Amino acid sequence: MTKNDLTSSGGSRSAWPSTVAVIGAAGLIGSGVVERLAVEGLADTVYLTDLRDNILQAHAIDIAEAQILAGSTHTQLVVGPPPPGLPVDLVIVAASAPETPDGDRRDFLLANLRLLRILLPDIERLAGDHGVVMLLSNPVDVLSDALHRMSCIAPDRIVGYSLNDSIRFRAAVGREIGARPEHVSGLVLGEHGDGQVPLYSTLAVNSVPLVLSSDQRDRITADITGWFSRWSALKPGRSSGWTTPLGVAQIIKSMASGGVHPATIWTGALPELPDTFVSVPTVFRDGRLVPVLPTLSEQEITGLAQAARSVGTAAAEAVEALQATPK
Structure with a gap:
């Protein structure tokens, strides 16, 4: 692994x-x-x-x-x-x-x-x-x-469930370098949305590490952060109905076998991050979701912490607003 x-x-x-x-x-x-x-x-x-x-x-x-x-x-x-x-x-x-x-x-x-x-x-x-x-x-x-x-x-x-972000990352990298996306590996952490943090340090093609220029990274980042607006412009009235079920099955198999996978879980066990929920590498152990954060660059940690603060603030405000409304 x-x-x-x-x-x-x-x-x-x-x-x-x-x-x-x-x-x-x-x-x-x-x-x-x-x-x-x-x-x-x-x-x-x-x-x-x-x-x-x-x-x-x-x-x-x-x-x-x-x-x-x-x-x-x-x-x-x-x-x-x-x-x-x-x-x-x-x-x-x-x-x-x-x-x-x-x-x-x-x-x-x-x-x-x-x-x-x-x-x-x-x-x-x-x-x-x-x-x-x-x-x-x-x-x-x-x-x-x-x-x-x-x-x-x-x-x-x-x-x-947050696996789709990493799938779209692989697809964008494949488009950028002209490689088949199933040959590309790489992770996206953080928030499912604009707060996502692509880990360019994890990129590889056929298990060979991939180093990209700053211009290539900028184009890929724009590609993945623009996915939702491109999808919404189609006005499908639904979410990704084929990718998500297949991804859920893969995550369940990984959880059952003790494999590592990206998932949105509680960050309370990570001193580097605020106490909330964002996507991090995860293992399912003894009935609990456990983070297994790899070594990250300062920029990646900063992005992840920023996403966590944003999610935590949004959740606190939303729950407070909900509690003020009748059921």
Whole structure:
């Protein structure tokens, strides 16, 4: 394993997670996550929850037939939550307010924070005392911090999905140097959005370290920070429905095997950073998300700390504003 790896296997997959609940499983991303879990056999039982029960029933039928085609019928799909008093190993929150064009990811904050408050009793019940909660909604860093502030869930059992930033970094580097992006490795840390911190020191092509000029770095940084505005200009009304489910499956496999992967987690164990949630290299150990920060340049540490301060401030202000409004 090297710090250049996006996800690095730490051995064969363990029995974790045996049970998974996907909140918002009727939507594009939620149903895509269920499909990946089922087809890849990443859990024994997956519970699908959403207000649209008919859509859940249809997804369950469709995905179960896809399992037969894939030759992987191990995972049982259950429409509805588990029985009361039966928490799950992993709660995936894919429910989100409808995305609108223009602006940035933080424009979804208040709507998704209100939704998170509504879902909070279900999230806490499903997670119990030991389950992990994975957030997929934007802005994932601020929402992860807000969930910690609003709930009784231990902060090191909360994780936000942020792998897509590193994928887009690899794609931008590939475009810049004319390389196939699957041959490029590199990490993006920090905030999922304008506060992202590309680690140019981790770049490699076919495991050979890559050194770029300052002009190349500037173009790549402009490319990745401009991704969301280019996406919004298409007015798709949705988020990345194919990349995220596949990435979630990769992260779950990495967590199960003890591999290192980028994820939005609690920074309370890192003296270099304010106490909040940003993306850092992470390992899942003894049921907890643990940061494994590599050696960073002064500029990278500064960028990461700046992103953390921004996220923490936004989360504190958003939760305060939410608490001042009626439920």
